[in-house]
Amino acid sequence: MKKPGLQVDERSASIFRKVCTRMYLATIALLWLDVIYRQLWLRQPVTEFIDIALVLIVNVVVAIGAILYFGGVAIPRFRASIVAFFYVICVVAGTAFWILKDPSGSTGAAFGKLLIVASASAILILLYLLAAYLGTKRLDKDLDD
Amino acid sequence: MATNIRMKVARVEKSLSQQELADRVEATRQTIGLIEKGEYNPTLKLCLRIARALDRTLDQLFWEEGAK
Numbered sequence: 001m002k003k004p005g006l007q008v009d010e011r012s013a014s015i016f017r018k019v020c021t022r023m024y025l026a027t028i029a030l031l032w033l034d035v036i037y038r039q040l041w042l043r044q045p046v047t048e049f050i051d052i053a054l055v056l057i058v059n060v061v062v063a064i065g066a067i068l069y070f071g072g073v074a075i076p077r078f079r080a081s082i083v084a085f086f087y088v089i090c091v092v093a094g095t096a097f098w099i100l101k102d103p104s105g106s107t108g109a110a111f112g113k114l115l116i117v118a119s120a121s122a123i124l125i126l127l128y129l130l131a132a133y134l135g136t137k138r139l140d141k142d143l144d145d
Numbered sequence: 146m147a148t149n150i151r152m153k154v155a156r157v158e159k160s161l162s163q164q165e166l167a168d169r170v171e172a173t174r175q176t177i178g179l180i181e182k183g184e185y186n187p188t189l190k191l192c193l194r195i196a197r198a199l200d201r202t203l204d205q206l207f208w209e210e211g212a213k
Contacts, residue, residue: 009172
């Protein structure tokens with residue numbers, strides 16, 4: 001018996017998820033470009049786009065954490081070199097961005113920025129590793145039950 | 146992915162249209178058409194429903210000899 005209304009099956013649901021994922025990534029990328037354009041090109045003060053920046057940061061941080069937790073990415077799969085690579089990328093990109101934003105600072109101020117970015121990146125990566133560990137434990141527990 | 150002629154033959158032998166088979170397995174006619182054309186890779190859950198609806202085994206409908 002044909003059901004009335006929208007006919008949604010696994011293929012349409014799969015296409016829906018695929019489109020949503022791509023549009024989400026496109027939206028995030030465009031918002032990042034917008035923030036960078038406002039900050040580095042237009043030289044707007046941060047207060048003028050802090051809302052967009054906060055939404056972006058929270059969204060991306062939570063999304064990556066959720067993927068690691070619900071995906072249950074096993075800790076042994078994380079090679080130390082990969083973690084170190086992402087850490088270095090975070091520190092270099094974060095520090096470079098901060099220095100580009102305010103290039104007039106002294107070497108001491110630049111070192112201070114580097115320390116803050118390095119600490120924040122370390123905390124973030126530790127939280128991600130924790131999310132992956134907890135996700136793996138949750139899946140293992142579900143499999144044992 | 147190759148055309149799934151075996152599924153089409155099994156459906157015709159059961160005198161079912163694509164729409165009737167789709168209704169039985171809770172899918173859309175388009176999905177059944179794409180599976181038969183080999184353009185959509187169904188989940189195991191849907192494969193099982195189709196096999197039951199057509200009174201065939203998974204092997205008879207979906208196993209590809211010599212496929213890697």
